[in-house]
Amino acid sequence: MKRIISIITAFLMLLSITSCTGSMQNDDGNSMLEFDASVEEASEEVSEDEDEFESSETEESEDFASSEINSDEERTNAESELTSSNEDVVMRRTSRNKGRDLSRNSKIEKEKVFHTVTFKNGNTVLKTQKVQHRKSAVAPKEPKKEGTFFTNWDKKFDNVKKDITVKAEWLSKEQMKKFNSYEGQLLIKEMNKAKNNKLFRILIFRSNFNINFEKIARQKIGDLPDNPTIEEMDIYYSEEYDVMETLKYEEAFAFISKYTNKTRIVHNTKPPGTIEAKITKSEIIALAQNKDVTGIAFPKKDYIPDHEQFIDGEP
DSSP, rough: HHHHHHHHHHHHHHHHHHHHHHHTTTTTTHHHHHHHHHHHHHHHHHHHHHHHHHHHHHHHHHHHHHHHHHHHHHHHHHHHHHHHHHHHHHHHHHHHHHHHHHHHHHHHHHHHOOOEEEEEEETTTEEEEEEEOOOOOOOOHHHHHHHOEEESSOOOSSSSOSEEEEEEEOOOOHHHHGGGGGHHHHHHHHHHHTTTTTTTEEEEEOTTOOOOOHHHHHHHHOOOOOOOOOOOOHHHHHHHHHHHHHHHHHHHHHHHHHOOOOOEEEEEEEETEEEEEEEEHHHHHHHHTTEEEEEEEOOOOOOOOOTTTTTTOOO
8 A cells, every 4th residue: 555655656746847847958957956866866765665565565474474374273273172072072972871871771681680579477388479670579468377366577578679588477475365355355256357447346454554643633633621521522522533534535545546546535444544445457456566455355245344353354
């Protein structure tokens, strides 16, 4: 651009000089010399401008070439980094896919594995079942055994990971003594015939006769006044009796409620610890395993339990 401007400037100067040529011919030799000098100066200016333009053009060309080189290096580095990144992604995907394949293959292999679950009653095999790895076995019907009750299986058989033998468990001889009364034996026969969800109306005898309900009641209502009248005594003992019966019922209900929320107390009898209630077969078995329960039986018709009539569950 500078070069073009310089050429235009020189051209205009030459036009100016040409227009003045006629008048210059009439001037003396000094005027001609001055003209020659001015022409030489104009030529030198044009030459200097050309040199400056060439120098500037050379510098710009070198800068452009340098930027081209830098751009090529950056492009090469970017391509190298992209290639490396792509390789990493491919490696990670390959590794992840291999892991998935191994996991999938492992799962497929486990699905092909089966374990044997054997259910036994003593030495008698009740059922043998092939169970897929980590699946659950299905138990047979509850076994029967004369003189006792089935309580449970001795181990779990869900999430099976190996061959296992599952054995039936029964009430012990000591626990079966709680049904020793005639009414207790009748209860056993009825329980063996019935389904687990049937409700039985039974008496439960307990050994916790040491609860002093009278003392607890008097702590609630206070002591009998000194020198009470007959009327005051009747009121006091009547209130004491009501408080004791409430305490007995609450204690009995708390005891039975440990076994089931379906259980309902029918009657809380004397002595403390003797309870009449409706309860299922499985709950009766659980009660029989409780050390505090001493007897379980059907209540007799029109029978009002009495401490002297029942000892360790026997009438």
